[in-house]
Amino acid sequence: xxxxxxxxxxxxxxxxxxxxxxxxxxxxxxxxxxxxxxxxxxxxxxxxxxxxxxxxxxxxxxxxxxxxxxxxxxxxxxxxxxxxxxxxxxxxxxxxxxxxxxxxxxxxxxxxxxxxxxxxxxxxxxxxxxxxxxxxxxxxxxxxxxxxxxxxxxxxxxxxxxxxxxxxxxxxxxxxxxxxxxxxxxxxxxxxxxxxxxxxxxxxxxxxxxxxxxxxxxxxxxxxxxxxxxxxxxxxxxxxxxxxxxxxxxxxxxxxxxxxxxxxxxxxxxxxxxxxxxxxxxxxxxxxxxxxxxxxxxxxxxxxxxxxxxxxxxxxxxxxxxxxxxxxxxxxxxxxxxxxxxxxxxxxxxxxxxxxxxxxxxxxxxxxxxxxxxxxxxxxxxxxxxxxxxxxxxxxxxxxxxxxxx
Amino acid sequence: xxxxxxxxxxxxxxxxxxxxxxxxxxxxxxxxxxxxxxxxxxxxxxxxxxxxxxxxxxxxxxxxxxxxxxxxxxxxxxxxxxxxxxxxxxxxxxxxxxxxxxxxxxxxxxxxxxxxxxxxxxxxxxxxxxxxxxxxxxxxxxxxxxxxxxxxxxxxxxxxxxxxxxxxxxxxxxxxxxxxxxxxxxxxxxxxxxxxxxxxxxxxxxxxxxxxxxxxxxxx
Numbered sequence: 001x002x003x004x005x006x007x008x009x010x011x012x013x014x015x016x017x018x019x020x021x022x023x024x025x026x027x028x029x030x031x032x033x034x035x036x037x038x039x040x041x042x043x044x045x046x047x048x049x050x051x052x053x054x055x056x057x058x059x060x061x062x063x064x065x066x067x068x069x070x071x072x073x074x075x076x077x078x079x080x081x082x083x084x085x086x087x088x089x090x091x092x093x094x095x096x097x098x099x100x101x102x103x104x105x106x107x108x109x110x111x112x113x114x115x116x117x118x119x120x121x122x123x124x125x126x127x128x129x130x131x132x133x134x135x136x137x138x139x140x141x142x143x144x145x146x147x148x149x150x151x152x153x154x155x156x157x158x159x160x161x162x163x164x165x166x167x168x169x170x171x172x173x174x175x176x177x178x179x180x181x182x183x184x185x186x187x188x189x190x191x192x193x194x195x196x197x198x199x200x201x202x203x204x205x206x207x208x209x210x211x212x213x214x215x216x217x218x219x220x221x222x223x224x225x226x227x228x229x230x231x232x233x234x235x236x237x238x239x240x241x242x243x244x245x246x247x248x249x250x251x252x253x254x255x256x257x258x259x260x261x262x263x264x265x266x267x268x269x270x271x272x273x274x275x276x277x278x279x280x281x282x283x284x285x286x287x288x289x290x291x292x293x294x295x296x297x298x299x300x301x302x303x304x305x306x307x308x309x310x311x312x313x314x315x316x317x318x319x320x321x322x323x324x325x326x327x328x329x330x331x332x333x334x335x336x337x338x339x340x341x342x343x344x345x346x347x348x349x350x351x352x353x354x355x356x357x358x359x360x361x362x363x364x365x366x367x368x369x370x371x372x373x374x375x376x377x378x379x380x381x382x383x384x385x386x387x388x389x390x391x392x393x394x395x396x397x398x399x400x401x402x403x404x405x406x
Numbered sequence: 407x408x409x410x411x412x413x414x415x416x417x418x419x420x421x422x423x424x425x426x427x428x429x430x431x432x433x434x435x436x437x438x439x440x441x442x443x444x445x446x447x448x449x450x451x452x453x454x455x456x457x458x459x460x461x462x463x464x465x466x467x468x469x470x471x472x473x474x475x476x477x478x479x480x481x482x483x484x485x486x487x488x489x490x491x492x493x494x495x496x497x498x499x500x501x502x503x504x505x506x507x508x509x510x511x512x513x514x515x516x517x518x519x520x521x522x523x524x525x526x527x528x529x530x531x532x533x534x535x536x537x538x539x540x541x542x543x544x545x546x547x548x549x550x551x552x553x554x555x556x557x558x559x560x561x562x563x564x565x566x567x568x569x570x571x572x573x574x575x576x577x578x579x580x581x582x583x584x585x586x587x588x589x590x591x592x593x594x595x596x597x598x599x600x601x602x603x604x605x606x607x608x609x610x611x612x613x614x615x616x617x618x619x620x621x622x623x624x625x626x
Binding site: 006065102108 | 414416420446447448449451453461463465467468469477479493494496497498501
């Protein structure tokens, strides 16, 4: 195996490269006083003129790296001087070799560095491509997860809506059942009164002008009085049912995404009516509603917020208390305050109440989403929701909503 | 890897002085040039920067002729110790037949020594040398300095390794020839196996070492 690059053996030709050969030969010749020549070990002349055939030629070996790489020769010359010139040439060789080795090795090192860089570059390009693919894949997966989360969130919000509406349904059913009961009872009585009047009419037809005793006997004074009263009572009951149905209709807008310009005071009154059955026996509802400009909003959604806050207030009651709903305009915003005199929220829990699924109620009693949904709705309207609470004294939720430009 | 040229009848052996920067590799070569007297001894060729730090390598050629009239040529190289010249170190180390690791004995140099030794092991593998089989001598240099790790400690630390340990002061000479002798001893069996130094060329292990160090000539 022959070593390559900087380790390869150098011939005298390479060792003389970079030196002006004619000048060198001429100067060496002048120093010796005779023309000189330099040959390779195999006799090829590299410097000067080949000796004439038949001439007596002296020659001295030229060494580099321990080996003879050529000969310096001249005819009829002083041998000592020839040796001295040979020594000088060998020094030339060393200098040339030094340059040669350095440049060869430099070349090798540069090549090696270049190959290594090219290799690294290739690896980097490869890993860059992989990361790009990975990033794209991650993006797709994040999108997928976001989709899933949004879907789940919608389901949970729906569930929360159903839970608060469901809580209402029982109360509303009771509220409607009550007037329906007495209206039915009244109508039954009315039917018997109609029979009494029929009987009296028949007596009139068969006996001609009746005697006053027949009127009295049929107790028609009472019948007519009571008939009138029970009709009035039934009409009032029907009014009540009609009002409840009207309020519920406002609530059925929960699922409608329509925007409308509304007076929030009316919304609050309507929600208060709906929740009235829940208040009964537990809290007194006080409305302190200041004049408000109409706001463009999603009324169904805000109704849900107010209902949530009211139901929470009712549930916070220990014994009988008061729930006060106040509205006014502050700093060009609408302020709705729902304050209860309930048990209050402990300080350590207060920062967490808007967290999803945070609930202090028994399993199955609350979704833990009521306040989360409420806050999201208010924020979606460009507003904010604040809470203040003192244990034992009560809690106040304040909803701030921006007043539109018009 | 030593090279054998049947045409010009020579075997060229490459020995490399490796080690951390400024541990005295070039000084080892300069001292060897003074101390050794083989049949053939060339000039030291030094490729250094202006501040005397080795840039590419130093090279000292040594040689002798065998009874079979073959030329056995030794090329002693140093590598540049500075960390940045790693590609050069690799190029010089490649095809080496034996290595002297020149460590700096000063207490402060422990980390540099071990990093450089690790670098030697890594580069040996990279250039395709079987490090376990590579003839290697570890020289602790600069024994003349005051704050050095003691011989006992060095032997305790390195004693379990398979490599001969030597202690030297390259600046003044002690230990330098001994280090080279240990390496020549370690290299001989490999060369004998490959080229039949003993059987074909009539050079036994002792004659081999004496010839390259020039002791036979002195004795005669």
